Amino acid sequence: MTPLPHGSWPTPITSERVVAAAVRLDDVRPDGRGGVVWGESRATEGGRTQLLRRDADGAVADLLPEGGNARTAVHEYGGGAWWVHEGVVFAVDWADQRLRRLDDGVVTLLTPEPAVPRGDRYADGDVSPDGTWLVCVREHHPREGAPATEPDGPAPLRSASRVVNELVRLDARTPGEPEVLVSGPDFVAAPRLSPDATRLAWISWDHPSMPWDDTVLTVRDLATGTDTVVAGGPGESVLEPAWQAGGAHADRGALHFLSDRTGWWNLYRWSADEGVTPLVVIDAEIGLPAWQLAGARHAAVGDRVVFARSSQGFDALCVRAPDGTVTELDTPFTAVRSVRAEGPESVVCVAGSPTAEAGVHRVALDGTVTTLRAPRDLGLDPATISVPEPMTFASVDGEGRPRDAHALYYAPVGDGPDGDRPPLLVVIHGGPTGQASPVLALGLQYWTSRGFGVVDVDYGGSTGYGRAYREQLKGAWGLVDVADCLAAARALADAGRVDPARLAIRGGSAGGFTTLAALARDDTPFSAGADHFGVADLEALAHDTHKFESRYLDGLVGPYPAARDVYVERSPITHVERFATPLIVLQGDEDAIVPPNQSEMIVEALRRRGVPVAYLLFSGEQHGFRRAENIRRALDAELAFYAEMFGFALPAGEDIAPVRIERGSSASVPGARGAQ
Numbered sequence: 001m002t003p004l005p006h007g008s009w010p011t012p013i014t015s016e017r018v019v020a021a022a023v024r025l026d027d028v029r030p031d032g033r034g035g036v037v038w039g040e041s042r043a044t045e046g047g048r049t050q051l052l053r054r055d056a057d058g059a060v061a062d063l064l065p066e067g068g069n070a071r072t073a074v075h076e077y078g079g080g081a082w083w084v085h086e087g088v089v090f091a092v093d094w095a096d097q098r099l100r101r102l103d104d105g106v107v108t109l110l111t112p113e114p115a116v117p118r119g120d121r122y123a124d125g126d127v128s129p130d131g132t133w134l135v136c137v138r139e140h141h142p143r144e145g146a147p148a149t150e151p152d153g154p155a156p157l158r159s160a161s162r163v164v165n166e167l168v169r170l171d172a173r174t175p176g177e178p179e180v181l182v183s184g185p186d187f188v189a190a191p192r193l194s195p196d197a198t199r200l201a202w203i204s205w206d207h208p209s210m211p212w213d214d215t216v217l218t219v220r221d222l223a224t225g226t227d228t229v230v231a232g233g234p235g236e237s238v239l240e241p242a243w244q245a246g247g248a249h250a251d252r253g254a255l256h257f258l259s260d261r262t263g264w265w266n267l268y269r270w271s272a273d274e275g276v277t278p279l280v281v282i283d284a285e286i287g288l289p290a291w292q293l294a295g296a297r298h299a300a301v302g303d304r305v306v307f308a309r310s311s312q313g314f315d316a317l318c319v320r321a322p323d324g325t326v327t328e329l330d331t332p333f334t335a336v337r338s339v340r341a342e343g344p345e346s347v348v349c350v351a352g353s354p355t356a357e358a359g360v361h362r363v364a365l366d367g368t369v370t371t372l373r374a375p376r377d378l379g380l381d382p383a384t385i386s387v388p389e390p391m392t393f394a395s396v397d398g399e400g401r402p403r404d405a406h407a408l409y410y411a412p413v414g415d416g417p418d419g420d421r422p423p424l425l426v427v428i429h430g431g432p433t434g435q436a437s438p439v440l441a442l443g444l445q446y447w448t449s450r451g452f453g454v455v456d457v458d459y460g461g462s463t464g465y466g467r468a469y470r471e472q473l474k475g476a477w478g479l480v481d482v483a484d485c486l487a488a489a490r491a492l493a494d495a496g497r498v499d500p501a502r503l504a505i506r507g508g509s510a511g512g513f514t515t516l517a518a519l520a521r522d523d524t525p526f527s528a529g530a531d532h533f534g535v536a537d538l539e540a541l542a543h544d545t546h547k548f549e550s551r552y553l554d555g556l557v558g559p560y561p562a563a564r565d566v567y568v569e570r571s572p573i574t575h576v577e578r579f580a581t582p583l584i585v586l587q588g589d590e591d592a593i594v595p596p597n598q599s600e601m602i603v604e605a606l607r608r609r610g611v612p613v614a615y616l617l618f619s620g621e622q623h624g625f626r627r628a629e630n631i632r633r634a635l636d637a638e639l640a641f642y643a644e645m646f647g648f649a650l651p652a653g654e655d656i657a658p659v660r661i662e663r664g665s666s667a668s669v670p671g672a673r674g675a676q
Contacts, residue, residue, distance in 0.1 A: 003415050003416050004451075005416055005417060005451070006420055006499075006648070007450055007452060007642065007643065007646060008649045008650065008651055009414060009449065009450045009651065010653070011450050012384075013380070013442055013449045014654055015446065015633075015656075017442065018631065018632070018635060019044065020044075022042075022043045022442070023376075024043075025350045025359070025373070026039040026081075026350075027294065027338045028338045028340065028348050028360050029340055029348075030340060030341070031086075032086040032087055033056075033087040034056035035055040035056055035087070036348055036360065036362075036372055037051060037063070037089060038051070038054075038350070038360050038372075039081070043626060043631055046627050047627055048067070048068070050062055050063075050064050050068070050070070051063040051064050051089060054372050064091070064102075065107070068091075069093055070092065070094075071093075072094075072097065072122065072123040072293075074121045074139045074165075074293060075291075075292070075548040076593055076623065078293070079123065079293035079295070080124030080137070080294030083125045083126065083294075085127035087103075088101060088102070088103045088127075089102040090110075090125055090127070090172070092121070092122050096118060097120065097122065098113070098120070098122070099122045099125075099170070101173070108173070108175070110174075111178065112175070112176075112177060115142075116141055119141040120141075121138065121140075121141070122138055123139075124136055124137045124191065124294045125137075127172055128172070128197045129193075129195060129196070130197075132171070132172055132173065133170065133171055134169070135167055135168070136170070137165065137168075137191065138165075138167070138168045139165050140164040141162070163546075164183065165186065165188055165547075167181045167183075167191045167200075181200070181220075182204070185204035185206055185216075186547075187204060188202055189203045189204075189211070189293055190240065192242060194243045194253055194255075195245050195253075196253075198221065199220065199222060199253060201217065201218070201219045201220075201255055202217075203232075203238060203241065204216050207551040208551035208555060212237050212289045212290065212433055212463070212470065214235060214237065215238045217229070217230045217238040217241055217257055217270075230255065230270045230276065231259055231268070236259055236260065237259070237265070237287075238257055238258065239257070239290055239295065240287065240296060240298065242299070243256075245341070255271070256268070256269050256298060257270065258286055258297070262281060263468055264282065264284060264286075264467070265286050266279075267286055267320070279305060280318075280320050282309065282326070283466070284309040285309065285465070285466065288310075288463060289431065289434065291433075295337075296337075296338050297337070301344065301347060303321075305320040306318070307320070308336035308339055308349075310464040311464075312406070313390050313406060313408055313458060315335050315336045316333070316336075317331055317333060317349070317363060319365055329367035332369075333349075333361075334352070334353050334438045335352050337358075338350045345365055346362050346363060347362070348362050348363075352375065353438075354387040354438055354439065355382055356375050356439075356440055357376055357439065357440050357441075358375060359373050359374050360372045360373035378442070384413050385440065386410040386411055386448035386454075387410075388408035388409065389410075390408060391406065391408065391455070391491075392406055393488060393491040395460075396487075397460070397476065398475070398480050403460070405457070405459055405460060405487060406462070407436070407456060407457045407484075408458070409453070409456075409492065409497075410444060410454040410456070411448070411453055412449075412450075412453055413449065414451065416451055420499075421496065421498055421499040422451050422497075422502075423452055423646055424493070424498035424499070424503050424504065426485050426488060426489050426506070427454055427456045427457065427511075428457055428506070428507030428510075428511030428515060429456070429462070431463075432462075432477060432481060432513075433463060433473075435462045436457070443635065450651065453492065455488050455489070457484055457485050459480060459485060460476075460480040461476075461480060461481060473556060474556070475555070476556075477510075477556035478514070478517045478538075478557075479570075482517045482518045486518060486523075486524070489505075490525060493525070502527060502646045503526045504528040505518055506531075507531070508532030508624065509623065509624075510534075510535070512532050512533055512534015512535060513572070515529050519572070520572040520576070521578060526581055527581060527645065528582050528583075528584075528641065528642055528646065529584070530583070531583060531585045531586070533587050533624075535598055536572050536573045536598045536602040537572075537598060538553060538557060538570055539564065540597070541598065542560045545593060546593060557570060573602060576602075576606070576608075576609055579605070582612035582613065583606060583614075584638055585613065586618070586634050586638075587618065588618050588620075588621030588623065589617055590622045591623045594623065599617075607662055610663075614641055614659045614660060616634065618634070637659040640656055640659045641659050641661065
């Protein structure tokens with residue numbers, strides 16, 4: 001039998017299977033009573049995050065009542081929406097952003113109702129050892145029209161500065177008014193109490209820095225109010241402070257933290273009598289960019305430290321012994337988050353591999369793995385799963401100078417007809433300070449199982465390759481990222497692995513910007529594109545976004561409004577006359593990070609140009625799609641779009657609805673590609 005053309009292969013990985021029982025694990029924490037608590041966002045329940053506890057006997061139960069949603073809106077990206085102390089769970093509910101105490105089925109609302117609905121948002125807490133009080137981040141949003149704290153600053157800062165981020169102290173048992181402990185910096189995060197509750201450590205930073213640029217680690221003596229700056233400052237990103245709860249240095253109040261002072265996020269220890277000393281210094285990344293709060297990539301287990309490290313795009317779990325020796329554990333995991341100590345001999349973590357979705361696991365110091373929350377049983381033959389290949393290829397920087405870039409390539413598993421090379425999908429992660437993750441994702445295998453090649457590009461600016469690589473995007477967003485995506489596609493085409501006439505590019509958020517910027521070029525090699533809630537107009541984004549990212553573009557593009565000409569020049573909307581590539585655009589109507597007008601302006605411009613364009617606006621979705629029906633429709637619509645543009649038939653039996661493509665005359669678009 002003649003093989004079917006690439007793109008039209010029948011596959012068990014339908015959009016229905018992608019979302020069926022799909023969950024996104026957000027964190028895991030030991031509960032202090034022999035059990036483990038984790039959070040899972042459920043697509044089939046509107047994307048809400050339920051908390052679950054697995055007790056010492058292995059019984060698993062939901063903790064939140066029907067409709068409960070443990071999710072915080074701090075920084076808009078959230079993280080750290082819940083924490084645990086001696087079996088008691090503290091959680092923020094998405095609906096009102098107020099903090100609750102959950103204790104054996106009894107729910108106590110701890111924080112007062114704010115003057116503005118959802119105006120006081122809480123996250124990233126820690127509880128005193130005796131369980132009587134807690135500290136956490138509070139983000140305060142005043143009423144519209146409140147005066148800005150930076151009245152003479154640039155427009156985006158004047159707007160965003162009305163939001164105040166601070167650390168507060170609360171009674172952990174009864175409702176009350178929060179007491180402000182730390183205020184003044186633009187951002188504060190990771191408040192951590194010492195084991196004797198006499199000291200408080202936290203991270204802070206100010207505009208225009210992001211937490212992967214310049215942060216400061218401070219320790220306060222709570223009895224005297226004396227603050228000590230431990231690490232950080234210009235050119236140093238400090239993350240994840242964690243007091244050592246046991247071991248030889250516990251009596252001296254040792255604090256572990258990550259710093260990139262050597263060019264890599266490595267592990268250090270501070271104590272009042274010894275100062276800062278290195279624990280793990282390697283040419284690999286232990287830290288991750290703090291897009292969300294409450295990250296945890298290291299944990300002290302007695303006198304040892306277990307940590308995750310990323311090298312060439314792949315994670316591994318390692319153990320540092322008291323003598324400084326580092327040993328890599330023999331586990332299957334290539335993507336690891338939420339590493340937390342559990343007793344004297346093990347950690348719990350959220351981890352996955354190229355052939356298994358993320359699950360909750362216990363890992364002993366000898367590498368023995370016990371699965372506590374298994375990933376979905378997908379019923380797939382492992383031979384049908386595409387496993388990523390690390391890829392380093394030649395590219396150029398923003399000024400055309402040669403340099404190397406990185407990616408993960410997923411080849412289609414199967415063969416098409418002789419001479420039929422697969423279409424390629426260039427995938428761009430968000431951020432742009434993010435990275436490709438080598439863990440099984442059915443949303444990616446959806447493409448490879450149909451005969452697409454997929455390259456997940458870690459362009460210059462991505463995390464996982466050290467600070468110098470991360471900073472290649474400074475002042476060069478829209479240049480370096482685009483160059484690397486084009487270079488990755490061309491390298492695979494030149495090697496004969498994909499069809500150079502059927503190259504597509506897709507990305508969300510910052511990846512959507514790179515998608516649009518790559519298509520707004522006369523020399524673009526792409527014949528189709530998919531923009532998921534991407535940025536079309538940098539200047540509009542500088543005026544209209546949330547506090548966390550309101551000065552992010554200062555580093556990526558230039559200070560606004562002084563660099564306004566650069567903003568205009570780099571914006572895809574400025575270069576619509578170059579657009580000739582068909583595009584599908586997908587957007588949530590409640591997106592506060594990249595508002596819908598960003599998508600609508602590019603769609604309208606392509607309509608005027610006569611470039612084939614499809615636009616899907618999803619009701620009730622924010623920045624990224626969480627609802628099962630919308631995830632399914634977005635995947636299937638994008639496939640239907642590529643089938644139309646690349647000329648292959650949709651697989652029979654999946655009942656994929658067509659997508660409405662608005663077409664103009666290809667004659668009106670010089671060099672139009674894919675217009676049929």
